[in-house]
Amino acid sequence: MPDFIIGEHENITGIEKQAPDRVTDNKERNQYRELDNVIQEYTKKPGQLIGILHRAQEIFGYLPEEVQAYIANKTGIPVSEVNGVVTFYSLFSTEPKGKYEIKVCLGTACYVKGAQEIMNTLKENLKIDEGETTQDKLFTLQSTRCIGSCGLAPVLLANDDVYGEIAAKDVMNIIRDYQKGDKIES
Numbered sequence: 480m481p482d483f484i485i486g487e488h489e490n491i492t493g494i495e496k497q498a499p500d501r502v503t504d505n506k507e508r509n510q511y512r513e514l515d516n517v518i519q520e521y522t523k524k525p526g527q528l529i530g531i532l533h534r535a536q537e538i539f540g541y542l543p544e545e546v547q548a549y550i551a552n553k554t555g556i557p558v559s560e561v562n563g564v565v566t567f568y569s570l571f572s573t574e575p576k577g578k579y580e581i582k583v584c585l586g587t588a589c590y591v592k593g594a595q596e597i598m599n600t601l602k603e604n605l606k607i608d609e610g611e612t613t614q615d616k617l618f619t620l621q622s623t624r625c626i627g628s629c630g631l632a633p634v635l636l637a638n639d640d641v642y643g644e645i646a647a648k649d650v651m652n653i654i655r656d657y658q659k660g661d662k663i664e665s
């Protein structure tokens with residue numbers, strides 16, 4: 480495991496309760512406030528960076544450079560180190576995600592039952608690759624490992640909705656439901 484992941488940081492700076500200067504939007508200001516609270520909570524513990532980044536991604540939806548720089552500034556951890564952790568772990572994203580995150584399980588049971596064909600159909604029709612988001616910001620395409628529903632293989636997830644025993648020829652019908660707004664996020 481790289482040093483930056485296990486390192487402890489003694490030089491924690493004081494926490495100021497303010498967002499970057501350019502932030503005038505209330506929603507964003509509140510997001511930074513929430514992040515301040517997270518940083519305050521975590522900086523009391525060693526090896527806290529991953530925890531902070533994880534919560535920051537929950538708050539902002541992704542980790543743009545500005546948020547990384549903000550965390551570096553508030554914790555005293557070099558920005559290069561923050562960025563190193565963000566890019567090391569695939570669970571962190573530096574790009575905004577679509578409204579719907581479409582995940583195709585490529586675990587063994589799903590793979591055997593045609594999951595790759597489902598993935599290919601999605602790539603072709605949405606005109607994006609894995610990890611990318613459609614231009615209309617509606618869909619982000621991801622693969623995932625076994626989600627423990629092998630009996631339903633092949634499995635596709637759309638945010639929290641699980642679709643099992645799907646065929647490649649049907650997958651775009653599911654997508655169209657979301658495009659039509661038939662599916663409302665809970």
Ligand code: FES
Pocket residue numbers: 584585586587588589590624625626627628629630632634
């Ligand atoms: S392999 Fe896909 S759910 Fe188990």
